[in-house]
Amino acid sequence: MNILVAGGAGYIGSHTCVALLQSGHSVVVADNFSNSSHETIVAVQHLTGRKLTFYEADVTDAAAVESIFLQHRFDGVIHFAGFKAVGESVEKPLAYYRNNVLSTVVLTEACRRHGVSRFVFSSSATVYGDNRSPLLETLPLLPTTNPYGETKVISERILTDVAKTDSSFAVALLRYFNPVGAHESGLLGEKPKGTPNNLMPYIVQVARGQRDCLPVFGGDYPTVDGTGVRDYIHVMDLAEGHIAALSSLKAGVHVVNLGTGKGTSVLQLVKAFEAVNGVRVPYEVVGRRPGDLAECYAGVGKAERDLGWTAKRSLAEMCRDSWRAERSL
Numbered sequence: 001m002n003i004l005v006a007g008g009a010g011y012i013g014s015h016t017c018v019a020l021l022q023s024g025h026s027v028v029v030a031d032n033f034s035n036s037s038h039e040t041i042v043a044v045q046h047l048t049g050r051k052l053t054f055y056e057a058d059v060t061d062a063a064a065v066e067s068i069f070l071q072h073r074f075d076g077v078i079h080f081a082g083f084k085a086v087g088e089s090v091e092k093p094l095a096y097y098r099n100n101v102l103s104t105v106v107l108t109e110a111c112r113r114h115g116v117s118r119f120v121f122s123s124s125a126t127v128y129g130d131n132r133s134p135l136l137e138t139l140p141l142l143p144t145t146n147p148y149g150e151t152k153v154i155s156e157r158i159l160t161d162v163a164k165t166d167s168s169f170a171v172a173l174l175r176y177f178n179p180v181g182a183h184e185s186g187l188l189g190e191k192p193k194g195t196p197n198n199l200m201p202y203i204v205q206v207a208r209g210q211r212d213c214l215p216v217f218g219g220d221y222p223t224v225d226g227t228g229v230r231d232y233i234h235v236m237d238l239a240e241g242h243i244a245a246l247s248s249l250k251a252g253v254h255v256v257n258l259g260t261g262k263g264t265s266v267l268q269l270v271k272a273f274e275a276v277n278g279v280r281v282p283y284e285v286v287g288r289r290p291g292d293l294a295e296c297y298a299g300v301g302k303a304e305r306d307l308g309w310t311a312k313r314s315l316a317e318m319c320r321d322s323w324r325a326e327r328s329l
């Protein structure tokens with residue numbers, strides 16, 4: 001299939017481009033480099049040995065998107081092009097609503113105009129709000145604690161409502177848990193600008209001496225060791241989940257969790273990272289981070305039943321691949 005990957009130069013987008021190219025699909029990427037760089041496009045082509053077509057474009061720009069759709073016949077769109085920092089979304093709500101919601105509207109309008117019926121959307125476990133884990137796709141969504149999460153809820157609703165008007169529209173709403181790790185080549189990876197919002201990139205920066213100490217946000221949660229529990233999933237497993245979703249996508253709206261179904265605490269991840277990589281990660285338990293949940297992990301039965309997909313890579317591989325990418329990027 002010929003797939004438009006919006007945000008394909010980003011962390012998850014670039015890994016999904018690798019999986020798409022290696023599965024024999026052809027890929028067109030549109031990305032404005034707001035949170036990525038062109039060298040990622042070069043790396044994707046280098047490690048797959050395949051070419052992709054690339055446009056530096058903002059997918060909230062309807063004219064730019066129309067121009068791309070006029071030059072290609074797409075069999076599907078995968079939409080990764082969104083801002084994703086929870087804390088930043090609280091400080092800059094308008095930027096998040098404009099970018100994350102308008103991009104979904106613009107891409108969906110283009111699909112309708114050009115008869116593209118497959119749409120895969122990069123959603124997030126954040127939409128579950130403070131529902132109790134394991135989180136199942138059938139749960140009613142609860143208010144999230146931040147504009148970022150609300151933009152994901154709104155985008156899911158837009159796609160669901162559009163699908164009600166056209167029985168041929170086939171939508172996958174993929175709810176990611178905590179993506180970590182990197183392609184085993186070490187050529188791709190998370191390259192957060194400034195202070196990392198997420199745990200794994202912070203651990204990596206402490207391990208390499210770029211930061212003195214990892215702040216552990218809260219040691220008094222009702223969890224195995226008092227620290228926050230999350231469902232960490234290797235980004236290549238996540239990427240392969242997109243290929244599975246695309247290949248099996250039928251008309252209608254299909255909500256699927258992409259996680260491992262296993263919860264890991266902050267301290268368990270720190271210990272695993274130290275053991276796998278033979279490094280030290282000094283940490284200090286500090287106050288809870290506002291908006292954080294105690295536990296968040298996926299129910300994974302639907303992904304297995306509907307997509308024939310399960311996450312395969314271990315926590316050790318996630319830690320090893322995160323560390324390798326950091327050292328080579």
Ligand code: WQD
Pocket residue numbers: 084086124125126176177178179197198199200202214215216217218227228229230266289292296
């Ligand atoms: C994980 C755990 C923190 C940093 C967010 C978004 C989610 C998705 C992934 C985009 C928590 C603890 C963290 C640190 C810490 N983003 N932590 N010290 O908050 O589960 O999910 O990122 O799609 O939508 O909500 O991920 O990596 O920020 O935190 O102790 O320096 O690590 O408290 O328990 P989170 P995270």
